[in-house]
Amino acid sequence: MIKVENLSFAFPQKELYKNISFTLEEAQHCAFIGTSGSGKSTLIDILMDPERYLYDGMLEIAPTCTIGYVSQFSQPDKSQETTVFEYIGEKFIKIQNEINSILTEMETATDIDPLLEKYQLALDAFDSMGGDDYESNINKKLNLADLMKLKEVRVSDLSGGEFKLIQVMKEMLNSPDLMIMDEPDVFLDFENLNALKHLINSHKGILLVVTHNRYLLNHCFNKIIHLENMEIQEFDGRYIEYNFSLLQTKIELQELAVAEEEEIKRNDNIIDNLRAIATYNSEASRGKALKARVKFQERLEARRIKAPFVDIKQPVIRFGVDHEIEDTVVISVNDYSIAFDELLLENVNFEIKSTDKVALIGPNGTGKTTLLREIYKNNHDSIEINADVKVAYLSQLQGEMLKDSNTILEEFIEAGFTTYDEIRSYLSNYGFEGEIVNQKIESMSGGEKNMLQLAKVAASKANVLLLDEPTSHLDTYTQIALEKAIEDYQGAILMISHDFYSVVNGMDYVLIIDDKTIRKMSMRKFRKMIYASHFDKDYLETEQQKKSVETKIEVALKNTDFELAKVLVEELEELIKRL
Structure with a gap:
């Protein structure tokens, strides 16, 4: 068991936690949620290496506790020649090779006793790791994720999504007491996301997973830890049940708030009457009655309902347009092809009209991002952009559209804002308030950087939006706010996304990559296809x-x-x- 009790921690510029407490127990698969920048990744760092941090409170982790970790930013080493099987089984293969080396040495050694002792120690270590079954266990995990085809593929040839799954398998195979994963779902296509779901659900140990993915949240976890406004709330149960409990609480609190508001209004009226009387009647008892009423009113105000986990401030995202275009074609792609080491797309043809909201769907590594970027740059012979179009672009490579060395204020001055006050007022809608606007972008979390991109896109007033994985790293509240902004937008959108809910809740239809080309699919058919494959x-x-x-x-x-x-x-x- 891992126990955190009354833990408080702050950076010089920001307080993150105030007396938070929670436990992680055997067989719990725990989702760790909270708004972007609330300190989830920092708390993970504290759990993994408490000696690095000066915090108040108590953190109990057994000295023998082993921790496995999958980072949100992991990328394959392109120079690595090992196969997927060798990478996953690295620790086992190393000891197995050591055992074979000792056996070879024993064949010619004159003094065999030291080698026998060394041999026995290596065998014991191999057995304690479950080494006898490691090949079978690797095969089981590859089958579970439907990735057996990658077994002999070099790690350097994997896509980012495939490598993330291979990393998860490697850490799980080591059977840590606690397995921590920080947004393992980012940029996974739907098939790989489903593979991650199977891996999570098959794991026998304690899991702590930072995720904002609603598909995983609804299908993988039996405990929720919610970090918000420096406080933590624990919930034993599924995410869908947690949201239901929040809704029940919200109804109760709103009913109480309405009753309190009525009581405060009644008291206001009494105070107003007493003050009116005091203007022509100076009796001491009248003054005392007025003072008593004012104190009573102050107590009412002080005990107004506060609910940090129910009434979370959601960002206000609005995609406006400077110049609306009548119902006409704004993007035309004709006989488009792209190849790197191999042909990715060929004979691609589609049109997007001025109010179409379209999702571009397909597996990782099939050329979606390259196509979107070339539409943005508009210098390809196969791509034609209407002359009246103003395009805004959100990149999954955040450094492409944001300069890490800039502060937030500097970034928006460069984007065309004229005063710091104007920027501060604008960014308050996106949750950036106070001194945070003076921080450098490189210090921001992934979710905060995507929020800044969304704020820049909205400020552009463009009539065509190209969005590449806009929900990546965003918390669920911001995802829902983004869906609302997309619904209200009067221009055209072409969006790459693997987030099922964002696609079905906001798009008119999908362009799906199939056999190296792109075909149009209705939203009704897309929903049925996904549900038929992955749901009852x-x-x-x-x-x-x-x-x-x-x-x-x-x-x-x-x-x-x-x-x-x-x-x-x-x-x-x-x-x-x-x-």
Whole structure:
């Protein structure tokens, strides 16, 4: 068990945690969630190497506890010649080679006793690691992830998504007591994401996974740790059940808040009357009554409901346009082809109209990002952009559109803002307030950098948006805010995304890569294709019913109809049990 009790920690410019406590116990698969920049990665660093940090409170980890770790920024070494099998089994192969070397040495040695002792120690180490089964276990994991085809492929030839899965397998094979993964899902296509789901669900040890991916959150975890506003909340259960509990609490708090607001208004009226009376009646008792009422009002204000995990401030993302284009073609791609070491795409043809919202879907490494970048640069013979189009681009390579050496203020001055006050006012909608705007971009988290990109895209007022993995590193609240911004946008969008929910909630149709070309697919067909492959047959219908009931609850809360909201919550609870 890992136990954290009353832990507090701060950087010079920012306080991250105030007396937080939580535990991780055997067989718990824990999702670690929270808004971008709240300190999730730093807390992981503290768990992995507590001696590096000066913190208050208690952190209990057994001295014998082994920790496996998969970073969000891992990339394959292009100079590495080892195969996938050799990379995953590296620790086992090393000891196995050592055992074989000792045996060879024993064949010619005159003094065999020291070698026998060395041989026995190596055998014991190999046995304690489960070495007898390591080849079988590697094959099982490769099969589980449907990646047996990569077994003899060089690690240097893997895509980023494939390498991330291979890393996960390698760490799991070492059977650590605690396995930590920091956003392992970033940039994984849907097939690889599903493979990651299988690997997580098959793992027998304790898991702590930072993720904002709603597909994984809904299907992989039995505990939630939520970090927000320097506080932590634990929940034993699935993410979908956690959200349901938050909704129940939200209804209760809103009902209480409305009642308190009415009580405060009544008290305000009494104070106003007492003050009016005091202007023409100076009796001491009148003054005392007024003072008592004012103190009572102050106490009411002080105990207003505070709910750091329910009432989380969501960013306000708005994609406006300076110049709307009538219903016409804004992007035309004709007979486009691309090849690097091999042909990736050929004979690609499609058109996008001025209000189309389109997802570009396909496995990792099939040329999607290159195509989007070439549309942005608009210097390819096969690509034609309407003369009235203004394009904005969000890159999955954040350094392509943001300068790490800039502060946030400097970045937005270069983007065309004229005063620091204007920037501060604008960025407050995106959660960047106070001194954070003076920080260098290189110190930002991945989620914060993507938020800055979204803020720059929105400020451009472009009428065509090219978005490459815009949800990567974004917390779930920002993902939902982005979906709303996409829904309200009056221009065209071409978006690469592997986030299933963002695609089905915001896009009109998909362009899907199939056999080195691209074909158009309706959203209805795309949804059915995904659900048929990865869900029970009734899941789609039940999830649509759930979304419909949640929308009705939102309307009921806006109308302060709490009785209706409670009836709908009961209906929602029954649907959640079926998911």
